[in-house]
Amino acid sequence: MSDFYTQELNSLKKRAVFRERKIFDKNLIDLASNDYLNLSKDFDIFEQTVRELRDFGQFSPRASMFVNGYTEIHKNFEEYISKINNFENGIVFGSGFLANFGMIEALIRKDDFLCMDSEYHASGVIATKTLKNEQFSFFKHNSAENLDDCLYKKNLNSKNRIIIAVEGIYSMSGDILNREIFNIADKYNAILIVDEAHSFGVIGENLLGVFDHFKIQPQKNHIKMGTLGKAVGSYGAYILASKHLIEFLENRTKSLIYSTALSLFDTLYAHNSIHKIYNNSSEIKSELLNIRKMFRDEVKIEKDGLIFPIKIGDSNLVIKYRDILKENGFIVGAIRPPTVETAILRVIGRKAVSQENLKKFFEILKNIN
Numbered sequence: 001m002s003d004f005y006t007q008e009l010n011s012l013k014k015r016a017v018f019r020e021r022k023i024f025d026k027n028l029i030d031l032a033s034n035d036y037l038n039l040s041k042d043f044d045i046f047e048q049t050v051r052e053l054r055d056f057g058q059f060s061p062r063a064s065m066f067v068n069g070y071t072e073i074h075k076n077f078e079e080y081i082s083k084i085n086n087f088e089n090g091i092v093f094g095s096g097f098l099a100n101f102g103m104i105e106a107l108i109r110k111d112d113f114l115c116m117d118s119e120y121h122a123s124g125v126i127a128t129k130t131l132k133n134e135q136f137s138f139f140k141h142n143s144a145e146n147l148d149d150c151l152y153k154k155n156l157n158s159k160n161r162i163i164i165a166v167e168g169i170y171s172m173s174g175d176i177l178n179r180e181i182f183n184i185a186d187k188y189n190a191i192l193i194v195d196e197a198h199s200f201g202v203i204g205e206n207l208l209g210v211f212d213h214f215k216i217q218p219q220k221n222h223i224k225m226g227t228l229g230k231a232v233g234s235y236g237a238y239i240l241a242s243k244h245l246i247e248f249l250e251n252r253t254k255s256l257i258y259s260t261a262l263s264l265f266d267t268l269y270a271h272n273s274i275h276k277i278y279n280n281s282s283e284i285k286s287e288l289l290n291i292r293k294m295f296r297d298e299v300k301i302e303k304d305g306l307i308f309p310i311k312i313g314d315s316n317l318v319i320k321y322r323d324i325l326k327e328n329g330f331i332v333g334a335i336r337p338p339t340v341e342t343a344i345l346r347v348i349g350r351k352a353v354s355q356e357n358l359k360k361f362f363e364i365l366k367n368i369n
Contacts, residue, residue, distance in 0.1 A: 059265055073268050076093060078092060081226075088241070091256070106253040112162070124195070143178070291350075292352075
């Protein structure tokens, strides 16, 4: 008897979209990970976190938040992240995927309608599979006009709650959220979900993301989701919203209710890491500005964040580019369909990469043929 799924696996290989887990050489210069600020290697934060956990006397949550897995460490973090972002309340999740999937699955009730950006993260898109077709629609990427048109044509009445889901900075294109979408949400009295996974720690006066960047005071209809495994250098996620909406999520979000609470180490490390970002934002912003300038000058890509997609188009060719760069000491993402429409090199302008190494990277990239 042949192995299960052989035909499907062979098809993936033939189309150059087969994925494998690999352990990469630690000496490679990292232009692939989402560790934007290199805080995953901050041993001052690590040692501080370990000391505080020793004093706390426990490092595992041991249970769901709704049994006895909720601790002072979780509560202190939620209060801190809510306060600096000017939201009423917050709650931590085991991962960004659990937060996004669980939130969207929980919020959309019988008569509600969800309008989601066409480039929204897979964790949210998969959540739409739990909905009926008439309960959701996708709008053209970052188009406030198309969103407005979509909601207008639906002719929704007062009993229909409207939920709009967007990202602060989109994970593949690197596009920043269209500011006008906030106004469309207000026009239709809609709940606006902003996934700040790739914008928190990267943009804004205090590096807090698009609310901070656009100087938008959070309102009752706003929800902010952020992850702790990217710029923060830890693991997990959080959702910020009004007290009322957080109470609803506590009671309806299956991925929260039926999961063990977030690791105490990850929560406390994230708290200490965000504290460092917030208190050193001016210095960090200056460094990030130099990185953006180099990408603008060298490869003519201008982005507000630190995701720089280089369009290649062909899946086999993008693998070739990635492998040549790897042979020359650099690791970048080779992103292929169905994650993106056409293949791209996803290059991350990480704070840890020196200007000298960035210049070397650009030179190698220009000479690949």
